[in-house]
Amino acid sequence: MSAPAASLDAVRPPVRTIGRDGRRRLLAAGLVAPLAAFLLFAFAAPIIWILGYGVADNELASVWPRVSAELRDGGDELPPDEAVFAALAADLRGSQASRTAATAARRLNYALPGGRSLVTQTARALADRQEPDPGGGWRETLIALDPAWGERETWVALRQASGPVSAFFLLSAADLRLGADGLERAPPEQRIYLAVLWRTFAVAATVTAAAIVLGFPVAYFLANGPPALASVAMVLVLLPLWTSLLVRTGAWVVLLQDQGLVNGALMALGLTSEPVRLLFNRTGLTIAMVHISLPYLILPLYATMTTIRPELVKAARSLGASPAVAFWRVYLPQTLPGLAAGALLVFILSLGYYITPALVGGAGDQLVSYFIAFYTTETFNWGMAGALAILLVAATAILYVFYARLAGPRGLSLG
Amino acid sequence: MTARRTMRAVSAALAGALLAAPALAQDSVTVVSWGGAYQDAQREVFFRPFEEETGIRVNEETWEGGIGAIRARLASGGDPGWDVVQVEAADILLGCEEGLFEPIDWDRLGGEDSVIPGAAQECGVGAILFNEGIAYDRDALPEGPTGWADFFDTERFPGKRALRMHPAVALMGALMADGVPKEEVTAVLATPEGEERAFAKLETIRDDLIFWRAGAQPPQLLASGEVVMTTVYNGRIDAANREEGRNFAFVWDGSVGSFDYWVILAGTPRIEQAYAFLEYIHRPEVQARLPDAIAYGVVHREAADDIDPERLPDVPSAPENLAVSVTQDLEFWLENAERLTERLQSWAGQ
Structure with a gap:
């Protein structure tokens, strides 16, 4: 193989190769340029601009x-x-x-x-x-x-406010402040954001775990079930994606309320005599968020599962592996890239939920986005909004690095 | 409609026909309001009749509020384009301090005493009054709550109750329930002890409290039986009763009133037209038409005389309702809303 190629190179002037490659590269760059420009101006720049508010402090100056x-x-x-x-x-x-x-x-x-x-x-x-x-x-x-x-x-x-930059907003977002005697914690009744940040990650982790447990069998069925039924199931998975987030959240309010369908069914079945509290608490929030997140877990997982060759599991079985061992040691490892991508997608999406916690969650279930929205739209304190956003982005980035270390290079891929 | 109102309407129309000077015919004024059903009602009762009477054309715009939009409009100097704008209470003091709004010449509008308390501001004329207070479903609760003490009485009224996730009504209501007289509520809340007292009172019903955030939520919570009572805007209760056939009751006693204000943007070259507009809609008989269309209160002291007596009990500016409600202290909330919101959130999330 290599000998003819080498001889061809010897005949062709090397200058032309570079020229063609260069042109090809230029063409590729040209094709990507509009998207890159769009991302820069519509995505990266505004984010950096908003984050800048978290450290800029020049109002007083x-x-x-x-x-x-x-x-x-x-x-x-x-x-x-x-x-x-x-x-x-x-x-x-x-x-x-x-x-x-x-x-x-x-x-x-x-x-x-x-x-x-x-x-x-x-x-x-x-x-x-x-x-x-x-x-x-x-x-x-x-x-x-x-x-x-x-x-x-x-x-x-x-x-502290004399500018042009200060840590005031970042400290406030971490429940800290510069008092008369130096750095101190905010008074107990004003401490809120560390708890909110912790809560945001806890809710996102719970939702991700529940989505994996519920979504894995569905994805398996989509990839390996009878084609006719699987395509119906596929429509059912996709259908919620075509419905407005607000409508889906509103539907959960109707379903989960004290006189709602779920409680009605539970009481009719005699499982409970009084309505179970499902709305305005963490239970309701988790249910609604898992439902909204499921397609984002199922679809990447399904895409990975369709590429897994069924012969491999059959081969393991024929070599004496029990069904559980064949699944655990042969099938599951091959789904990991899709599983990791889906889980990461669900986790990061969950960090940003705002409408759903506001409508379905209780007072103790509001996530960081709620407070970012409060500061941007209600009190116009963009400094606090920017600082909370920085905290969220930084915490997510740290978590992502750990995740990448744990999952290895295969886990890094998002698609 | 009373004979007196008909007479006034006829004479107003006649006067308008005779006095509409040709010189004013090309004049116009740009009025900015909240859009939707509310602006439709305003067009019907304010804008069209004003145009007919004065010959000054009303160019309508709508906006979403926010002092930033006005700052941006005035930043370039020159003609701001907008003349008369309806703003929320939170923005009236800020805009006035920053010089975004013209100071109001109250002599042209019959003096500051012509309006109900709180409606006259240095830079704004009260446009509407709306109240946030307790409501319940008469069908579910024939003997309903009559005030804040009942909202906190879980013995007499067992069940969940809902509050807006905002410190103003929650903390003022808690203090009223704790026996603070209405007129002293803000003064008490402004002290550290008063703040503690309000949160301590909330603590007594912590397990029965849920919080709402969107104005559409409380009627739904009442309708579904999710809560036994809730705070809500009076207009939402009126709409649920009139449009959905509900039998909700609004408790005026201890409800908290807020104004929206009309302002004139600083530097407008059409200040005379702006005043002509404000003078027209400031007439009691003109204002009195608004509550028929939408359940907001109006500000002229004499307007209540012209409001349909059947309608009057549902209107925040009815004398009986004004007598038992409180208004928000704008200065206090401008200074403390953010801190108290954080504290309320922190308390509620524990």
């Missing part, structure tokens, strides 16, 4: 440039000296005149309970004051207007 600059370059002493107070007073007056005090108020309020009214009221009081109180500086004047200006905590929050 944009409206209070003087005091922000002083705090960035200033010493460790907090509350600071008169020069910084004078800068603050100038910024307060300036922002009141340009009607941007609300921006500073909003940013300070994130870190400091009562920060909003502290800023708006002081700014209003200073509006037409050019000079501090007689006999004192701006420091005394501001502290006389509101004693909060004399507290270390206020200034720690101000310095």
Whole structure:
């Protein structure tokens, strides 16, 4: 084989080969370019942009440039000296005149309970004051207007917000904060996000496990069952995918409620005398999420199973393996790439659920996406939304690396 | 329809026909509202009659709310394109502080005393009033709850109850149930002890509480018998009764009212037309037409006199309903909504 090829190479000028390869490569790149551009602008860039909000912190600096600059370059002493107070007073007056005090108020309020009214009221009081109180500086004047200006905590929050980047939102998303004495945990009643993040991964893991248990036999049937029945089953698997997510979730509300079909059937069968609580708790959420996720597990698994040659299991059986051993040692290992791909798909999709937990889950079943949506659409605190997204992406990436290590190169493939 | 209302309508039409000056004929004003059935009702009772009377054309737009949309519109300077916009309570103070809205000249609208408390803002005129309060199904519960104490009384009213996953009504209701007078609720909630007290009261019914998030959920929860009572917007109960033949009752006592506001965008060159529009829809007899179409309250103190007496008990701005409900303190919630939402979520998720 190799000898004729070598002789052909010897005849053909090598320059042309490179030219043709190059053109081919260029053509391939040209074909891929629109997709790559689309992915970059419609997918990668917005994600990076949103994640950027989690670390960018320039709201305060944009409206209070003087005091922000002083705090960035200033010493460790907090509350600071008169020069910084004078800068603050100038910024307060300036922002009141340009009607941007609300921006500073909003940013300070994130870190400091009562920060909003502290800023708006002081700014209003200073509006037409050019000079501090007689006999004192701006420091005394501001502290006389509101004693909060004399507290270390206020200034720690101000310095942290002086920009252009800060860990404030990321710390908040991890239930941490920079208090008067350094890094500390948030007060117990405000701790929420670590629990939510843990809950998100726990729900995703449960859903993935349940989808594997339920989906594996279905995929096996699709791949190996009687063709007529298998194609009907295939339609049944695909049908939910053509229905809106909202409709499927709403249907589960109807099915699972106290007077719903499921409870009606359970009571008619005498299995229970009172309705079983299936809605607004983890049970209902898991049921609905598993149902929605099943096709994403079944389809890749089915695709892998159709490529497995049935002779291999027959060969194992003929060599003396019991059915269980033949399945476990010969069949199952061959399904692993599809199983791993499906499980990973279901797990990652489950991390992002938002509508389903909101409608079917209880107060203790809301996942990270719920809070990201809360901050983007209700309070416009994009910093917190970005920080929670960073936390979710980072945790997922770490998990993925572990998974890749465990599953080996075969497990990495997604299709 | 009363004889008085007919007379007013006729005289208004006559006055409109005589006074519509040709110079105003090409004028227009762009009005932005929430769309859907609500804007259809507004078109019927406000926009069309206003056009007929003044000759000023109303260009309608719809939007989804959010102060960011207005910021973006004003960022370039010059004509913002929109003139009169309906905004939610949460945005009225922010927009005013940032100078996005024109300060309202209340003298042109009959003074701040012409409207019910809370409707007059520095930069906004109350557009509608809607209440969030307790509701139950009369068919399931002939002797229903009458206030917040009953919402927390699981002995007399066993069963699940639902609250909106939002701190305002949940915490204010808990304090009212705990015996805080209506007019002091926000002041008490603003203290650390009051906040603890509200959460302690919620704790007493933790096992019987579920939370809803979408406004369509509570009527469904009541209809399916999933809960024995729930907080809900009064309009949803009215719609369920009128359109689906339900027999739900809304408890006005202790319900929490919120306004939407009309604002004039800063820098509009059509400020006179904007005021003409606001003056027209501020007339009590004009406002009184809205509740017939949709169960929202209106803000003029005298409008209640012109509302159909049959309809009045379902309207948030009826004097009897106003007397027993509370309004949200905008400043307090602007400052504390985020922190208290996190705390409520954290508490509820335990």
